[in-house]
Amino acid sequence: MDVVLVRWPEEDVRLLELRETGSPRLLLLNREAEPPESVDCLEDWIRLPADDRDVRARVARLASRSETQQPAPHIDGDGLLRYRGRWVALSPVESALAIKLVDRFGAVVGRDTLARRAWPDGTPTRNALDVHMLRLRRRIAPLGVEVRTVRSRGYLMQAAQPRADAQ
Amino acid sequence: MDVVLVRWPEEDVRLLELRETGSPRLLLLNREAEPPESVDCLEDWIRLPADDRDVRARVARLASRSETQQPAPHIDGDGLLRYRGRWVALSPVESALAIKLVDRFGAVVGRDTLARRAWPDGTPTRNALDVHMLRLRRRIAPLGVEVRTVRSRGYLMQAAQPRADAQ
DNA sequence: AAACACCGTTCACCGCGGCGAAACAGTGGC
DNA sequence: GCCACTGTTTCGCCGCGGTGAACGGTGTTT
Numbered sequence: 001m002d003v004v005l006v007r008w009p010e011e012d013v014r015l016l017e018l019r020e021t022g023s024p025r026l027l028l029l030n031r032e033a034e035p036p037e038s039v040d041c042l043e044d045w046i047r048l049p050a051d052d053r054d055v056r057a058r059v060a061r062l063a064s065r066s067e068t069q070q071p072a073p074h075i076d077g078d079g080l081l082r083y084r085g086r087w088v089a090l091s092p093v094e095s096a097l098a099i100k101l102v103d104r105f106g107a108v109v110g111r112d113t114l115a116r117r118a119w120p121d122g123t124p125t126r127n128a129l130d131v132h133m134l135r136l137r138r139r140i141a142p143l144g145v146e147v148r149t150v151r152s153r154g155y156l157m158q159a160a161q162p163r164a165d166a167q
Numbered sequence: 168m169d170v171v172l173v174r175w176p177e178e179d180v181r182l183l184e185l186r187e188t189g190s191p192r193l194l195l196l197n198r199e200a201e202p203p204e205s206v207d208c209l210e211d212w213i214r215l216p217a218d219d220r221d222v223r224a225r226v227a228r229l230a231s232r233s234e235t236q237q238p239a240p241h242i243d244g245d246g247l248l249r250y251r252g253r254w255v256a257l258s259p260v261e262s263a264l265a266i267k268l269v270d271r272f273g274a275v276v277g278r279d280t281l282a283r284r285a286w287p288d289g290t291p292t293r294n295a296l297d298v299h300m301l302r303l304r305r306r307i308a309p310l311g312v313e314v315r316t317v318r319s320r321g322y323l324m325q326a327a328q329p330r331a332d333a334q
Numbered sequence: 335a336a337a338c339a340c341c342g343t344t345c346a347c348c349g350c351g352g353c354g355a356a357a358c359a360g361t362g363g364c
Numbered sequence: 365g366c367c368a369c370t371g372t373t374t375c376g377c378c379g380c381g382g383t384g385a386a387c388g389g390t391g392t393t394t
Contacts (some may be wrong), residue, residue, distance in 0.1 A: 013238070034224075035220070035221060037224075037228075039231045041232070053201070053202065058202075064206045068206065079317070080318060080323075090316075093380085124383085125382070128382065130342060131345095131381090133343090135380090143354075151342080151390080201380090216335060220383095228391095259370095292371070295371060298354090298372090299371095301354065301356095316353070319351090319352065319379090
């Protein structure tokens with residue numbers, strides 16, 4: 001994802017949008033502006049006038065962060081799925097499913113893999129996995145995470161896409 | 168955790184130690200030094216000479232990040248829970264519970280952990296903990312602090328969230 | 335093209351158990 | 365005596381996991 005340069009404090013509205021969408025951004029501070037207070041690792045700032053290599057270094061760092069660590073949610077030891085500062089609590093079965101999906105975030109995980117993970121001794125019903133996936137989908141929707149179906153292959157977890165056209 | 172100031176590139180050995188231990192650190196760059204390439208969110212840098220408020224702002228940001236992204240409340244020796252300049256008095260049992268929750272602010276604390284903390288000789292009744300958590304919730308609400316239940320796992324203290332969308 | 339099996343989504347329902355909340359009572363301090 | 369603190373009981377909601385069934389899309393067979 002590209003790093004967006006924002007003049008601060010002039011482009012404050014634009015900054016709020018970028019924070020909402022989680023886009024990496026570098027604030028260019030006026031000579032007299034106060035530094036922002038955000039702790040978001042995808043936001044950085046530099047005061048003008050600035051050395052050009054310093055700007056490039058900060059842009060590169062933000063870009064690197066957005067590729068490596070940003071898009072993947074994280075499940076802590078207590079069954080909490082955390083993403084971009086927010087979290088939801090998962091039930092035990094949902095945790096077992098989500099752990100695999102997060103582990104392969106952005107890639108397909110087979111139904112059998114998920115089923116074995118949640119029910120090592122055999123799936124109770126053919127329907128059980130589907131129902132739990134439905135519940136997991138609804139649970140994580142507020143975080144901006146979605147689970148897509150790949151027919152006859154499995155499921156795929158990713159950052160929520162704007163729902164308008166197909167894929 | 169305190170933020171460590173490191174001169175760069177002079178104190179390169181010290182920097183390696185700090186990276187190893189995960190201490191938050193701010194690099195003070197010489198006029199001609201190249202910016203470091205670390206993407207670690209607990210490392211930042213600024214080029215000298217720098218505005219003093221800029222240095223303080225970056226130090227504050229690193230400190231906030233090292234504290235689980237959130238400023239935590241504080242309990243003083245007299246059972247006062249302080250947060251953002253305001254405070255409320257806690258009863259002895261509530262203090263015992265709140266100390267653990269503050270200590271792991273933003274993370275889940277198990278019911279058994281809390282129970283052992285408040286009643287080392289055994290919980291009087293199953294519901295005793297629930298009732299005290301209810302009372303603690305109401306007590307700290309005016310401060311903008313809330314205790315969320317994570318079903319079958321425990322409780323979690325955090326800054327109060329706007330109660331509109333999930334979380 | 336129609337019929338069919340297969341796969342996946344969604345809903346309604348049930349049993350269980352964790353947890354919330356109110357009401358009440360006992361105790362001790364000021 | 366008043367009030368804060370603590371513990372107990374009771375009631376009931378609701379989250380969780382499992383099941384059956386209805387519905388719809390897709391690819392295959394006849």
